[in-house]
Amino acid sequence: MAIPFPPLLYSEKPPIPAPLAPLAAAAPPPAVVAPPPIPAPLAPLAAAAPPPAVVAPPPIPAPLAPLAAAAPPPAVVAPPPIPAPLAPLAAAAPPPAVVAPPPAVVETVAAPSQDDLKRIAAHRAVELVQSGMVLGLGTGSTAAHALNRIGELIRRGTLRDVVGIPTSKKTEAHATAVGIPLSDLHAHPVVDLSIDGADEVDPLLNLVKGRGGSLLREKMIEGASRRFVVIVDETKMVPRLGGSGLAVPVEVIPFCWSHTLGRLRSLFDGKPGFDARLRRATTAGDGGKDEPFVTDNGNYIVDLYFENGIHGDLDLISDKILRITGVVEHGMFLGMASSVVIAGKDGVRMEDKREVR
Numbered sequence: 001m002a003i004p005f006p007p008l009l010y011s012e013k014p015p016i017p018a019p020l021a022p023l024a025a026a027a028p029p030p031a032v033v034a035p036p037p038i039p040a041p042l043a044p045l046a047a048a049a050p051p052p053a054v055v056a057p058p059p060i061p062a063p064l065a066p067l068a069a070a071a072p073p074p075a076v077v078a079p080p081p082i083p084a085p086l087a088p089l090a091a092a093a094p095p096p097a098v099v100a101p102p103p104a105v106v107e108t109v110a111a112p113s114q115d116d117l118k119r120i121a122a123h124r125a126v127e128l129v130q131s132g133m134v135l136g137l138g139t140g141s142t143a144a145h146a147l148n149r150i151g152e153l154i155r156r157g158t159l160r161d162v163v164g165i166p167t168s169k170k171t172e173a174h175a176t177a178v179g180i181p182l183s184d185l186h187a188h189p190v191v192d193l194s195i196d197g198a199d200e201v202d203p204l205l206n207l208v209k210g211r212g213g214s215l216l217r218e219k220m221i222e223g224a225s226r227r228f229v230v231i232v233d234e235t236k237m238v239p240r241l242g243g244s245g246l247a248v249p250v251e252v253i254p255f256c257w258s259h260t261l262g263r264l265r266s267l268f269d270g271k272p273g274f275d276a277r278l279r280r281a282t283t284a285g286d287g288g289k290d291e292p293f294v295t296d297n298g299n300y301i302v303d304l305y306f307e308n309g310i311h312g313d314l315d316l317i318s319d320k321i322l323r324i325t326g327v328v329e330h331g332m333f334l335g336m337a338s339s340v341v342i343a344g345k346d347g348v349r350m351e352d353k354r355e356v357r
Ligand SMILES: O=C[C@H](O)[C@H](O)[C@H](O)COP(=O)(O)O
Pocket: 138, 139, 140, 141, 142, 143, 196, 197, 198, 199, 208, 209, 210, 211, 212, 213, 214, 215, 218
């Protein structure tokens, strides 16, 4: 059932309820925990990021400065480093002390915009984050709200010892900017919780993802997650995948891409309204040239379009696409989502995966 948000709505710092006030007064000031040592594969990133051994929190970018100024001065607690051989064990261990985040209540939203709804869904999902967790950090405009909220809770000291695994270079930069310590699947092969947006969600919680081009890393990290929570505004709900008429992306290697495109096209030959096109993008510099869109992995994207969605057995169609040599991955995420948080004009609700797909 949907939980209506107006007129209750949100306050960035909800008042501490009276029974908790003495506790709050006695509680130590929020601590900021230095991020864990960055594993070797991330060393190049570490060079760009704030030095991990430094006990002070990472520098707050200009747009976040007012937030940081409002936050209490952080006390600094450096956790004992986890010896390398124990890192996988640490990943599997239950999360340490849990500090419940404050209620995810935001500002008053009289007539919520689509972006308000994305933020409301994101904040609801971040309520599931607990200290000590390994997090999969999604990509896109909805996931960006989750990153901001996680960063805010870390700065307040409400969340401690979390590490995030970013699903794109953009998310890596964003997470660094808001102070989320980063890791990867080498150091943390099991992810406790991933939170990410989606382009489409069908009634069985199958997804289309990758209209931002990040499907491959998203599928790797979200597929390694104990729990994968999808956050959407209600416009993303469709009766069947491909039903929005927008792209169902397929990542392909650049070598002979038009041959791969032709083979993808032949899979859906004769389907009325079907089309397949190489995704193109206008480059920022150099007079804005129109070129193939290149993913974080150096690949291209072929977008598939279906007039009335994808009909047939999705698992079978997925297999057929993946069997084409030259295809790296596609953007249908079948049976992967544990839950979807849907924010709409009437409120926010969470749906859990049903066992039968
Ligand atoms: O590649 C992009 C990702 O799959 C995004 O999660 C997806 O496109 C949804 O993005 P947004 O939240 O911006 O609609």
